[in-house]
Amino acid sequence: MKPTIVLVGRPNVGKSTLFNRLTRTRDALVADLPGLTRDRHYGIGRVGERDYLVVDTAGFDPVAKVGIMHEMAQQAERAIEEADVLLFLVDGRTGLTPHDEQIAARLRRSGRPLYLVVNKAEGLRREVVAAEFHALGLGAPLAVSATHGDGVTQLVEEALASFPLDDEPAEEATRGPRIAIVGRPNVGKSTLINGLVGEERVIAFDLPGTTRDAIEIPFERGGRHYTLIDTAGLRRRGKVFEAVEKFSVIKTLQAVEQANVSVLVLDAAQDIADQDAHIAGFILEAGRALVVVVNKWDAVDDYRRELVKRDIERKLGFLSFARFHYVSALKGSGLSAVMKSVDAAYAAAMANLSTPRLTRVLQAAVTKQAPPRHGVFRPKLRYAHQGGSNPPIVVIHGSALEHIPTSYTRFLERTFIEAFRLKGTPLRIQFKTAH
Numbered sequence: 001m002k003p004t005i006v007l008v009g010r011p012n013v014g015k016s017t018l019f020n021r022l023t024r025t026r027d028a029l030v031a032d033l034p035g036l037t038r039d040r041h042y043g044i045g046r047v048g049e050r051d052y053l054v055v056d057t058a059g060f061d062p063v064a065k066v067g068i069m070h071e072m073a074q075q076a077e078r079a080i081e082e083a084d085v086l087l088f089l090v091d092g093r094t095g096l097t098p099h100d101e102q103i104a105a106r107l108r109r110s111g112r113p114l115y116l117v118v119n120k121a122e123g124l125r126r127e128v129v130a131a132e133f134h135a136l137g138l139g140a141p142l143a144v145s146a147t148h149g150d151g152v153t154q155l156v157e158e159a160l161a162s163f164p165l166d167d168e169p170a171e172e173a174t175r176g177p178r179i180a181i182v183g184r185p186n187v188g189k190s191t192l193i194n195g196l197v198g199e200e201r202v203i204a205f206d207l208p209g210t211t212r213d214a215i216e217i218p219f220e221r222g223g224r225h226y227t228l229i230d231t232a233g234l235r236r237r238g239k240v241f242e243a244v245e246k247f248s249v250i251k252t253l254q255a256v257e258q259a260n261v262s263v264l265v266l267d268a269a270q271d272i273a274d275q276d277a278h279i280a281g282f283i284l285e286a287g288r289a290l291v292v293v294v295n296k297w298d299a300v301d302d303y304r305r306e307l308v309k310r311d312i313e314r315k316l317g318f319l320s321f322a323r324f325h326y327v328s329a330l331k332g333s334g335l336s337a338v339m340k341s342v343d344a345a346y347a348a349a350m351a352n353l354s355t356p357r358l359t360r361v362l363q364a365a366v367t368k369q370a371p372p373r374h375g376v377f378r379p380k381l382r383y384a385h386q387g388g389s390n391p392p393i394v395v396i397h398g399s400a401l402e403h404i405p406t407s408y409t410r411f412l413e414r415t416f417i418e419a420f421r422l423k424g425t426p427l428r429i430q431f432k433t434a435h
């Protein structure tokens with residue numbers, strides 16, 4: 001499981017600047033998708049060998065609780081409690097403030113591993129910085145410059161040193177698709193899980209482990225094995241599952257990260273909310289296969305159904321790679337079709353793409369539509385091979401590939417998806433230019 005880094009600090013110390021730096025490599029992968037709205041408070045990142053989730057609690061002040069949106073404050077409080085590592089940012093230019101001290105007191109109470117980060121430290125002397133913030137009693141501060149990037153790699157390495165490197169689990173193949181069922185509170189996730197799992201054979205459910213471990217629920221349906229990755233602290237009560245915890249953004253993101261396929265549940269009785277789009281954006285950022293379930297279809301009339309479909313087209317157009325199902329989890333209708341799409345999305349995410357075929361498809365695509373010239377540069381795409389699965393990564397070799405515009409990359413993505421019939425998974429393209 002990727003560790004979760006949570007950024008805390010008073011306004012203006014540079015949290016969002018550091019957040020952007022910590023998530024930049026991933027950003028490029030999903031940049032410019034039309035209609036994609038992302039929550040700039042939650043992201044995935046990699047620095048050096050280290051993969052992590054990162055949460056920016058910006059906009060939330062853990063001390064002054066007046067006048068902030070309730071849900072946001074709750075999620076920030078929860079983020080502090082669920083953090084693997086807290087990074088407490090202070091401003092090296094303005095120095096220590098009483099507000100910093102109040103936040104420090106709150107963070108200490110959480111008992112989570114805590115690092116003091118002095119930002120805007122470019123050009124400042126270490127001893128001066130250390131002396132200034134010593135009074136917080138949080139040990140030696142780590143000096144960084146979020147805008148310049150100084151000290152950021154060391155910061156991540158030090159903060160995450162005690163976590164194992166995130167290796168791909170090798171035994172995945174034998175247990176079938178790992179599925180995360182995600183969505184806002186009350187859309188019907190527990191009901192759907194009971195519809196999918198409840199009647200079927202649950203191989204083992206009441207798994208031990210601390211609250212920090214993700215709970216996995218293996219089950220069998222139609223003779224196939226699956227594993228559910230829990231997002232809500234599910235417990236078995238009698239014959240059914242019940243969410244014992246309220247909605248947690250971090251748990252949702254962790255579940256998506258650990259799953260092969262995400263099932264995003266929407267509520268047909270409600271309009272698509274920003275939070276739906278944010279979760280969807282995160283699934284895309286994580287590169288996970290996706291099936292969308294529009295639930296409570298029994299509870300809405302034809303007029304509403306039309307509205308919902310239009311709302312989805314308008315707000316979630318960037319999910320056109322996924323299959324959509326209109327179901328009633330309560331009545332159990334449409335669930336077999338959902339599982340068929342889960343199987344298909346999983347197969348697409350894990351597909352083996354042969355080098356000769358990839359290269360043939362690439363060459364046919366270039367013949368049909370050559371990449372545009374960029375000034376004196378004329379990008380040449382020579383051959384392609386597979387660079388990874390879940391999501392499938394197509395590595396394209398050639399020259400001047402850094403001049404290929406995003407629109408052409410999207411054209412290539414669509415071409416590969418169609419040629420290999422990869423319905424249900426995003427696909428990524430990496431360019432390798434020979435110099």
Ligand code: GDP
Pocket residue numbers: 009010011012013014015016017018058119120121122144145146147148
């Ligand atoms: P947040 O409110 O904590 O999210 O802070 P922001 O990331 O929005 O940054 C607040 C201001 O500090 C912006 O004007 C940033 O450009 C500036 N800033 C952030 N990091 C640095 C840094 O490392 N050095 C300097 N000099 N300024 C920075």
Ligand code: GDP
Pocket residue numbers: 183184185186187188189190191192243295296297298299327328329330331
């Ligand atoms: P969760 O918070 O996403 O796990 O949502 P729950 O599964 O707890 O469901 C929230 C509410 O929606 C409950 O009252 C369910 O009975 C109801 N519900 C769930 N699925 C359906 C459905 O398909 N149709 C209708 N009419 N109600 C549903």
